[in-house]
Amino acid sequence: xxxxxxxxxxxxxxxxxxxxxxxxxxxxxxxxxxxxxxxxxxxxxxxxxxxxxxxxxxxxxxxxxxxxxxxxxxxxxxx
Amino acid sequence: xxxxxxxxxxxxxxxxxxxxxxxxxxxxxxxxxxxxxxxxxxxxxxxxxxxxxxxxxxxxxxxxxxxxxxxxxxxxxxxxxxxxxxxxxxxxxxxxxxxxxxxxxxxxxxxxxxxxxxxxxxxxxxxxxxxxxxxxxxxxxxxxxxxxxxxxxxxxxxxxxxxxxxxxxxxxxxxxxxxxxxxxxxxxxxxxxxxxxxxxxxxxxxxxxxxxxxxxxxxxxxxxxxxxxxxxxxxxxxxxxxxxxxxxxxxxxxxxxxxxxxxxxxxxxxxxxxxxxxxxxxxxxxxxxxxxxxxxxxxxxxxxxxxxxxxxxxxxxxxxxxxxxxxxxxxxxxxxxxxxx
Numbered sequence: 001x002x003x004x005x006x007x008x009x010x011x012x013x014x015x016x017x018x019x020x021x022x023x024x025x026x027x028x029x030x031x032x033x034x035x036x037x038x039x040x041x042x043x044x045x046x047x048x049x050x051x052x053x054x055x056x057x058x059x060x061x062x063x064x065x066x067x068x069x070x071x072x073x074x075x076x077x078x079x
Numbered sequence: 080x081x082x083x084x085x086x087x088x089x090x091x092x093x094x095x096x097x098x099x100x101x102x103x104x105x106x107x108x109x110x111x112x113x114x115x116x117x118x119x120x121x122x123x124x125x126x127x128x129x130x131x132x133x134x135x136x137x138x139x140x141x142x143x144x145x146x147x148x149x150x151x152x153x154x155x156x157x158x159x160x161x162x163x164x165x166x167x168x169x170x171x172x173x174x175x176x177x178x179x180x181x182x183x184x185x186x187x188x189x190x191x192x193x194x195x196x197x198x199x200x201x202x203x204x205x206x207x208x209x210x211x212x213x214x215x216x217x218x219x220x221x222x223x224x225x226x227x228x229x230x231x232x233x234x235x236x237x238x239x240x241x242x243x244x245x246x247x248x249x250x251x252x253x254x255x256x257x258x259x260x261x262x263x264x265x266x267x268x269x270x271x272x273x274x275x276x277x278x279x280x281x282x283x284x285x286x287x288x289x290x291x292x293x294x295x296x297x298x299x300x301x302x303x304x305x306x307x308x309x310x311x312x313x314x315x316x317x318x319x320x321x322x323x324x325x326x327x328x329x330x331x332x333x334x335x336x337x338x339x340x341x342x343x344x345x346x347x348x349x350x351x352x353x354x355x356x357x358x359x360x361x362x363x364x365x366x367x368x369x370x371x372x373x374x375x376x377x378x379x380x381x382x383x384x385x386x387x388x389x390x391x392x393x394x395x396x397x398x399x400x401x402x403x404x405x406x407x408x409x410x411x412x413x414x415x416x417x418x419x420x
Contacts, residue, residue, distance in 0.1 A: 039157040
């Protein structure tokens with residue numbers, strides 16, 4: 001399973017979003033995820049990949065694609 | 080439960096609440112002294128230790144788990160919970176997750192407790208959001224209103240999940256085998272209400288729950304329905320209005336009958352203690368956070384030592400009654416039947 005698929009799984013499960021409507025361009029607002037959904041997803045992703053996503057980085061995510069890209073970079077860094 | 084003592088272990092947020100840590104530590108010590116539970120105080124170790132010393136509580140009566148940070152009222156709950164990972168709320172919830180304790184009680188920021196519980200314990204499959212329900216037990220001993228403010232905007236299937244949680248609540252807490260369920264609306268006739276009510280009523284009707292239809296505001300206290308479902312916006316308005324009735328009735332009667340002031344004051348303050356009408360009996364001072372995968376009780380910010388002691392014992396009972404397991408089984412049935420997403 002790719003990083004993108006795993007992140008998609010986590011966000012979809014937590015925020016009850018149909019994976020079919022999740023694209024790299026989708027914003028959390030468009031996907032109707034509220035602030036609790038976003039925080040839950042961030043923590044779940046951090047724990048799944050054993051990485052840390054600082055708030056200042058998280059605030060830069062414009063859409064789902066940015067979120068996945070960041071996680072991918074952090075995972076790659078870990079080797 | 081504790082392997083050695085066989086007792087239920089309850090963690091208590093020592094830093095949360097208007098009268099923390101004094102009243103919290105006092106209530107926790109009282110519960111520990113009663114002997115039915117093992118109590119763990121979670122908070123800034125030096126502050127908690129000093130409070131215990133001042134109150135003359137022996138260090139071996141309750142265990143203290145250090146949590147360096149405190150989430151204050153007014154902080155954005157989800158953000159504070161994420162930024163303050165060493166807060167007493169997050170540390171306490173994580174103790175439940177790790178199995179170090181069986182339940183957590185906090186009088187701190189309700190939103191932060193709910194957010195931390197949803198994030199670190201996860202939700203019961205089929206429950207999207209944590210919900211707080213409670214009884215208006217002074218006047219109506221066998222009702223539970225759900226939601227009381229955790230979710231101001233709700234979807235129809237979420238209200239159905241609250242109705243299921245409310246049914247488990249009424250069975251577990253009140254011992255009612257087949258609780259009646261109503262949805263709060265502006266008219267008792269089918270089809271009356273706002274869009275949310277109109278869309279939820281058919282789901283409740285088809286659910287197999289003991290749904291009796293719409294309930295109007297004047298039927299909340301009659302016990303017509305044991306479980307009254309509404310979104311948290313409506314529930315919170317109703318709750319706070321209800322809580323204000325005692326004080327307002329006393330003030331009005333004293334104004335209207337100034338010569339009887341003393342009798343009226345005594346009647347309300349001593350004979351009929353309805354200053355705070357709700358949260359008496361089982362729910363005194365705190366309530367279960369339903370839907371999260373663990374036992375968590377949220378206490379009123381202004382709670383006293385008695386409320387904390389009661390909350391700890393109520394948490395023990397919730398663990399012993401396996402309320403989370405009951406909810407999981409009930410929700411699973413609805414999901415199997417395709418009645419809940």
